[in-house]
Amino acid sequence: MGNITHFSGKLLAVKELAPEVRHFVFEVPSTFTFLPGQYVFVQIPLSDGKHLKKPYSIASSPHQQGTLELCLNLVKGGQGSGYLFQLKRGETVDFTGPMGRFTIHGPDKPAIFIATGTGIAPFRSMISTLLTSGKQQSFILLAGYRKEDSELYGDTFRELAREHRNFSYHSIISQPHPTSAGKKGRVQLLVEKYLPPLFTGDIYLCGLREMVDETTKLLLSKGIDESRIHFERYD
Ligand SMILES: Cc1cc2nc3c(=O)[nH]c(=O)nc-3n(C[C@H](O)[C@H](O)[C@H](O)COP(=O)(O)OP(=O)(O)OC[C@H]3O[C@@H](n4cnc5c(N)ncnc54)[C@H](O)[C@@H]3O)c2cc1C
The missing domain is CATH 3.40.50.80 (Nucleotide-binding domain of ferredoxin-NADP reductase (FNR) module)
Structure with missing residues (x-):
């Protein structure tokens, strides 16, 4: 499992998957590693200068070194999803991770x-x-x-x-x-x-x-x- 680190990611691409659901592709340090099923915290800057952290599952495979992909739905009035949905290509986001134990338990079991x-x-x-x-x-x-x-x-x-x-x-x-x-x-x-x-x-x-x-x-x-x-x- 990768060690928990703070890192930033540059938004490379966004794709509309369904109404109010988007796929985000970030460029991240190639040293960032994780297990399939883990999530990252996204740091959400608030208007009063404070921050909030929201968890999002990693939708990409660890084999795609140097990229991290997320799949998000826009929650009405939501601070985390609202922040990610207004990001423009080229902007950067601060992440913490990888986190979580929701990973493959028996790699050889059906x-x-x-x-x-x-x-x-x-x-x-x-x-x-x-x-x-x-x-x-x-x-x-x-x-x-x-x-x-x-x-x-x-x-x-x-x-x-x-x-x-x-x-x-x-x-x-x-x-x-x-x-x-x-x-x-x-x-x-x-x-x-x-x-x-x-x-x-x-x-x-x-x-x-x-x-x-x-x-x-x-x-x-x-x-x-x-x-x-x-x-x-x-x-
Ligand atoms: C481990 C983990 C992984 C997660 N991974 C993903 C992911 O990959 N993709 C993803 O889209 N979300 C994921 N979530 C949910 C995500 O972290 C946020 O809770 C979600 O984006 C809403 O946050 P927000 O700040 O936009 O809305 P908030 O400001 O938290 O909420 C605004 C309002 O919407 C309601 N609400 C909160 N969450 C939802 C929801 N999911 N659906 C409908 N109404 C809601 C709240 O009750 C509140 O009234 C994950 C959560 C956890 C715990």
Whole structure:
């Protein structure tokens, strides 16, 4: 694991992924290292000269040395997300990190990753790292979004699923357009459908508390031992 350091990052690129959700690419010192699943604190300057720190999961793989990517949704009236959303290319941000224990626990065990919204960020890092390092066990990613246009990195995960027979990706929309033909429901429905019987691997959950708590209850009711459930709650 990388040592916790303070460093600054220059904003290289910003991409709109969905309404009010953006992908940020920062140039950071090449000495910055982390484990997939960890997060950084972003230092938010306040108008009274003070600072605030907000945590954001690292969405990129540690193999991309010298860059750090984040995936953020704009929270109405939010100081942290508001600050990052108004940044211009070339501006710098102060970071502290890496932080957190939400990392890959059993690198050789099958794993299921369950996310809602920007909770997908640490899984983008974990899954790309596991697949590019040639791991052969099965990985399943289940993602829930509100609307059709709020899916994040869908093309990337579909492409990875085409390239790697041991990886599958399923997403679901909770509030689809009335004319939509896609799957409707919450991510728990995907768990009911795709959790393999007698699953022996680890399960990783990331997103808002409500989803994490409800899905954990569901997994426990299906006989998954608590020690195999790992989670990161955003609120
Ligand atoms: C370990 C960790 C990693 C995180 N990683 C990410 C990440 O990768 N991407 C990301 O977008 N967020 C992430 N978050 C959430 C993030 O840290 C902030 O909480 C979020 O950006 C809101 O902060 P803010 O300063 O913009 O809003 P605040 O000023 O804190 O909040 C403004 C209002 O919005 C409400 N609110 C707070 N958070 C949310 C939310 N997430 N959704 C809806 N309403 C909210 C609050 O109750 C408050 O009323 C992470 C949180 C943790 C603990």
